[in-house]
Amino acid sequence: MNFTNDPTRLLLLAGLALAYALVCLLPYLRQRHKRRAALLARAQAGQSPAWLVAYASQTGNAEQLARQTHATLALAGIAARLCELSELTAAELQGAERALFLVSTYGEGDAPDAGAAFAQRLLGGELALGQLHYAVLALGDRAYKHYCGFGRALDHWLAGQGARALFPRIEVDRSAEAAIAQWRQQLSHLAGTSDAPDWAAPAFAGWRLAERRLLNPGSAGAPLYHLELEPQSGALPDWQSGDLVQVAAPAEPDRPREYSIASVPADGRVHLLVRLLRHPDGTAGLASGWLCLQAAPGEVLPLRLRPHRRFRLEDNAELPLILIGNGSGIAGLRGHLRACALAGRGRVWLLFGERNAAFDAHYADELAGWRETGLLERLDLVYSRDQPQRRYVQDRLAEQGAALRDWVARGAALYVCGSLDGMAAGVDRVLREQLGGAALDALAAAGRYRRDVY
Numbered sequence: 360m361n362f363t364n365d366p367t368r369l370l371l372l373a374g375l376a377l378a379y380a381l382v383c384l385l386p387y388l389r390q391r392h393k394r395r396a397a398l399l400a401r402a403q404a405g406q407s408p409a410w411l412v413a414y415a416s417q418t419g420n421a422e423q424l425a426r427q428t429h430a431t432l433a434l435a436g437i438a439a440r441l442c443e444l445s446e447l448t449a450a451e452l453q454g455a456e457r458a459l460f461l462v463s464t465y466g467e468g469d470a471p472d473a474g475a476a477f478a479q480r481l482l483g484g485e486l487a488l489g490q491l492h493y494a495v496l497a498l499g500d501r502a503y504k505h506y507c508g509f510g511r512a513l514d515h516w517l518a519g520q521g522a523r524a525l526f527p528r529i530e531v532d533r534s535a536e537a538a539i540a541q542w543r544q545q546l547s548h549l550a551g552t553s554d555a556p557d558w559a560a561p562a563f564a565g566w567r568l569a570e571r572r573l574l575n576p577g578s579a580g581a582p583l584y585h586l587e588l589e590p591q592s593g594a595l596p597d598w599q600s601g602d603l604v605q606v607a608a609p610a611e612p613d614r615p616r617e618y619s620i621a622s623v624p625a626d627g628r629v630h631l632l633v634r635l636l637r638h639p640d641g642t643a644g645l646a647s648g649w650l651c652l653q654a655a656p657g658e659v660l661p662l663r664l665r666p667h668r669r670f671r672l673e674d675n676a677e678l679p680l681i682l683i684g685n686g687s688g689i690a691g692l693r694g695h696l697r698a699c700a701l702a703g704r705g706r707v708w709l710l711f712g713e714r715n716a717a718f719d720a721h722y723a724d725e726l727a728g729w730r731e732t733g734l735l736e737r738l739d740l741v742y743s744r745d746q747p748q749r750r751y752v753q754d755r756l757a758e759q760g761a762a763l764r765d766w767v768a769r770g771a772a773l774y775v776c777g778s779l780d781g782m783a784a785g786v787d788r789v790l791r792e793q794l795g796g797a798a799l800d801a802l803a804a805a806g807r808y809r810r811d812v813y
């Protein structure tokens with residue numbers, strides 16, 4: 360008689376295996392139940408949660424993933440504190456049992472604005488973190504020299520302070536979905552839940568290219584196009600000034616390009632400013648060439664909106680505004696100006712830089728109109744090549760130090776949109792000189808100094 364073919368024996372074996380599995384599983388399940396009950400009780404008692412979810416994000420990718428991480432923990436009954444990295448104190452870090460960090464990288468491998476204060480305050484120094492278990496999700500782009508530089512530096516610093524990694528750092532190259540799925544999987548495992556919601560980004564929708572015109576014929580700079588798009592479905596989604604869109608070019612659908620929206624929903628269309636890039640060999644950039652040259656008016660493009668909370672007006676909507684930018688950076692500022700015009704408000708100071716007034720005076724009529732209606736209390740247009748010596752928007756700002764301090768004393772919020780190296784770094788330097796570094800950091804922490812720079 361074959362042992363394994365005997366049905367009675369087989370049943371007996373299966374029963375034994377099941378009983379063994381239960382014996383092994385029961386303590387685990389009991390333990391898990393206890394852990395969740397303790398966490399829940401702790402949360403209900405209003406005590407500080409043992410888990411932290413801290414993010415440092417410039418354009419919202421890391422922030423969105425942090426919110427999803429936090430929501431997944433909440434589903435599993437784990438009360439975590441969700442905060443910006445800059446809000447974290449040394450004492451909080453030392454009091455936490457588990458911390459999840461989701462951070463992106465800017466500049467030369469630096470922290471985004473929202474992580475700069477933390478990096479300055481803590482990263483260089485020593486802190487005993489032997490009690491802490493942590494994980495890092497580092498967002499970046501392999502095209503940059505210091506890939507995920509800030510996430511890596513944070514990880515090394517935490518390990519150097521005795522904190523123990525829950526799992527190795529996960530690096531996300533340009534929002535790569537596989538890496539995000541890996542983080543989600545680790546998280547489900549940590550939280551002991553298999554019912555984590557799907558984190559897939561919203562799908563692209565079809566938008567019709569309704570209009571395209573060249574803004575700067577004859578310019579010494581690369582061609583800059585104004586594009587207008589309408590949703591193919593006819594239903595205009597909602598957005599706020601400051602938000603972005605992602606456009607997926609057919610040649611590279613997995614590397615969508617981001618553009619600031621230059622309009623508000625009341626315009627009925629998404630307006631974009633797209634600079635046509637050329638490679639050294641003269642060929643057009645894949646995405647910008649397609650948007651500016653190849654796509655025919657009437658063609659339908661895949662596009663999705665992306666909230667950019669750090670660049671919205673939000674609580675600053677009632678405050679005086681100083682808008683500073685250059686080149687295609689007028690896009691994000693124009694969104695805010697159109698929102699302000701709609702709200703019928705004034706007290707806006709625009710400082711904008713380009714090359715030559717004759718070719719690069721984008722939206723000149725619109726700006727002149729807003730100067731007349733009083734929306735623009737001040738308008739400074741700085742053309743770098745209209746005089747023998749180059750002059751930039753930051754030079755004008757430096758000359759206007761007294762006015763700048765006066766506006767800030769009146770409660771103004773500052774918005775900077777445009778190139779990081781050519782403009783935003785110079786503007787930041789002047790702001791530090793004129794207002795003082797600590798005052799500027801305080802403005803940033805209060806959400807009154809916001810940047811959309813690239």
Ligand SMILES: Cc1cc2nc3c(=O)[nH]c(=O)nc-3n(C[C@H](O)[C@H](O)[C@H](O)COP(=O)(O)O)c2cc1C
Pocket residue numbers: 415416417418419420421422462463464465466467468469471498499500501503504505506507508533534779812813
């Ligand atoms: C101006 C600029 C500079 C950047 N510098 C770096 C860098 O040095 N290293 C890197 O890995 N990624 C760099 N990135 C890519 C961002 O980290 C990446 O787009 C990330 O997804 C942004 O996440 P966030 O929206 O949370 O800020 C840079 C992006 C921009 C726009």
